[in-house]
Amino acid sequence: MPISELDRLDIAILEALQENARTPLSEVGRRVGLSQPATSERVKRLEDRGILAGYTARLDAAALGLGMMAIIRLKTTHEHIKPALKAFAEMPHVIEVHRLTGEDCFLLKVLVPTPGQLETIVDTIARFGAVTTSLVLRSEPVKPLGKALLG
Amino acid sequence: MPISELDRLDIAILEALQENARTPLSEVGRRVGLSQPATSERVKRLEDRGILAGYTARLDAAALGLGMMAIIRLKTTHEHIKPALKAFAEMPHVIEVHRLTGEDCFLLKVLVPTPGQLETIVDTIARFGAVTTSLVLRSEPVKPLGKALLG
DNA sequence: ACAGATTCCGTTAATTCATCGGAATTTTGT
DNA sequence: ACAAAATTCCGATGAATTAACGGAATCTGT
Numbered sequence: 004m005p006i007s008e009l010d011r012l013d014i015a016i017l018e019a020l021q022e023n024a025r026t027p028l029s030e031v032g033r034r035v036g037l038s039q040p041a042t043s044e045r046v047k048r049l050e051d052r053g054i055l056a057g058y059t060a061r062l063d064a065a066a067l068g069l070g071m072m073a074i075i076r077l078k079t080t081h082e083h084i085k086p087a088l089k090a091f092a093e094m095p096h097v098i099e100v101h102r103l104t105g106e107d108c109f110l111l112k113v114l115v116p117t118p119g120q121l122e123t124i125v126d127t128i129a130r131f132g133a134v135t136t137s138l139v140l141r142s143e144p145v146k147p148l149g150k151a152l153l154g
Numbered sequence: 155m156p157i158s159e160l161d162r163l164d165i166a167i168l169e170a171l172q173e174n175a176r177t178p179l180s181e182v183g184r185r186v187g188l189s190q191p192a193t194s195e196r197v198k199r200l201e202d203r204g205i206l207a208g209y210t211a212r213l214d215a216a217a218l219g220l221g222m223m224a225i226i227r228l229k230t231t232h233e234h235i236k237p238a239l240k241a242f243a244e245m246p247h248v249i250e251v252h253r254l255t256g257e258d259c260f261l262l263k264v265l266v267p268t269p270g271q272l273e274t275i276v277d278t279i280a281r282f283g284a285v286t287t288s289l290v291l292r293s294e295p296v297k298p299l300g301k302a303l304l305g
Numbered sequence: 306a307c308a309g310a311t312t313c314c315g316t317t318a319a320t321t322c323a324t325c326g327g328a329a330t331t332t333t334g335t
Numbered sequence: 336a337c338a339a340a341a342t343t344c345c346g347a348t349g350a351a352t353t354a355a356c357g358g359a360a361t362c363t364g365t
Contacts, residue, residue, distance in 0.1 A: 009218075017213060024175045024209035027352055041313050043353070054217045058175035061208040062168060062299045067160075069302060074254060074261055091294065095302040100294035103225060107288065110225055114302060137258065143242065143251035148213045151220060151246040151265060178321055192344055194322070 009054070009152065012037065016045055017055070018149040024058040069096075069114040072139035073121055076107040079132030084108065087131045096124060107135070160205070160303065163188065167196055168206070169300040175209040220247075220265040223290035224272055227258040230283030235259065238282045247275060258286070 009017075015035040019026055032042035049055040064070070079087060091100045091111065099112035111128070115121045121136070128134050160168075166186040170177055183193035200206040215221070230238060242251045242262065250263035262279070266272045272287070279285050 017211065020211035021213065022210070024211045029352060038314055039353075040315080040355085044312075052217065053214050055211055056214040056217075057212040059173070059210060059212055060168065060171035060175045060206055061210055062172065063204050063207040064299065066203065066205045066207075067299065067303060069299070072252075074252065088294070095297070098297045098299065098302070101223075101225065101290045102292040103288040103290060105286070105288040110288070114299070135256070137254040137256040137261070139252045139254060141253040143239070146246070146249045148215065148218065148220070148249065148265070151249070152218060180321065189345055190322075191324080191346085195343075 008052075013045060013049060014149055014152060016042065017049065018147060020046070020055070020058070021147045021149060064114050068116045071115045071118070071121060072142065073113050073115070074137045074139060075109075075111040075113060075125065075128060076135040076137075077109040077111070077128055077132050078107050078134075079109070083131040087128075090127065090131070094124060094127070096120060108132070159203075164196060164200060165300060165303060167193065168200070169298060171197070171206070171209070172298045172300060215265050219267045222266045222269070222272060223293065224264050224266065225288045225290060226260075226262040226264060226276065226279060227286040227288075228260040228262070228279055228283050229258050229285075230260070234282040238279075241278065241282070245275060245278070247271060259283070 012035050016031055019031045019034055028042045028046060029039040031046075032039050035042070037045070046055065064072070077087065087109065088100070091097045091109075094113075096113050096115050097111050098114055099110075101110045102108065103110055113121065113124055115124065125134055125136055163186050167182055170182045170185055179193045179197060180190040182197075183190050186193070188196070197206065215223070228238065238260065239251070242248050242260075245264075247264050247266050248262050249265055250261075252261045253259065254261055264272065264275055266275065276285055276287050
């Protein structure tokens with residue numbers, strides 16, 4: 004139960020950094036009620052523990068011309084799995100790959116500029132099995148993980 | 155085509171910040187061949203353009219005790235959509251919500267500590283319609299968007 | 306009660322960032 | 336074509352942030 008190792012201050016720090024990872028640690032400390040060195044130490048400890056796995060820039064896909072998101076599910080057979088994974092890794096528009104239990108073996112999230120690009124991707128993936136494609140009409144903003152830790 | 159507005163340097167900067175959003179801009183500049191002020195200016199411009207939408211900490215869900223990821227699909231009817239969205243927003247373990255075309259109306263990504271928690275969530279969501287739940291056995295590392303911009 | 310470990314703070318030196326003036330280049334308008 | 340305007344860069348510098356101390360306070364286990 005690694006969660007019990009996180010106190011209120013750790014969670015507050017993680018929430019602040021999830022909201023804006025470039026917030027100065029002195030400012031984070033101000034908000035959570037710690038000095039800058041104490042905050043830096045805690046952040047370093049969270050990194051060392053592997054809880055804080057890194058920091059990444061959020062890019063606006065639409066602003067980048069990737070205005071279309073789709074979910075592709077693939078139902079395939081054992082011998083196709085490895086080649087399929089390899090193929091997914093080489094497709095730049097496939098941004099997430101999940102191996103699933105149940106009917107479908109894979110669920111992919113793709114970002115494309117045009118329907119034509121989506122068609123190309125679907126056609127390529129269909130060589131491995133039966134695909135089901137759904138367009139994403141709207142996505143709710145992704146929820147920060149912090150909330151899930153308190154329940 | 156907003157993509158044409160991005161030159162090689164912008165893409166290199168975005169890639170560096172996506173890999174580690176806390177890299178000092180002087181270091182980013184060193185890598186892409188710009189001075190620190192020039193790099194800062196470009197980053198500011200990318201932020202103003204909305205392309206760089208923010209910076210976020212990556213948390214390790216497993217290290218936080220959220221070792222189980224599941225995909226939940228929901229097939230429901232029009233009158234349930236608004237209440238369902240409201241319910242999703244209030245469930246801390248639901249970290250992504252997508253409205254889809256096709257058979258299923260919603261696709262959710264959830265992170266839970268135990269199967270029991272997943273059961274609770276599924277039961278709650280099932281009040282809105284027919285749910286299909288798949289456990290995520292493995293996820294490939296999420297791909298940085300940079301690659302998708304060059305094709 | 307005591308030793309060791311942990312976590313905090315304040316201080317300070319090193320690093321990083323924001324801002325400036327000015328040069329080089331590109332774009333715009335005529 | 337040509338000059339004016341705009342853009343983008345650099346170097347320099349002061350302001351802000353971070354890293355690295357030493358030492359105090361608190362907690363742990365014997």
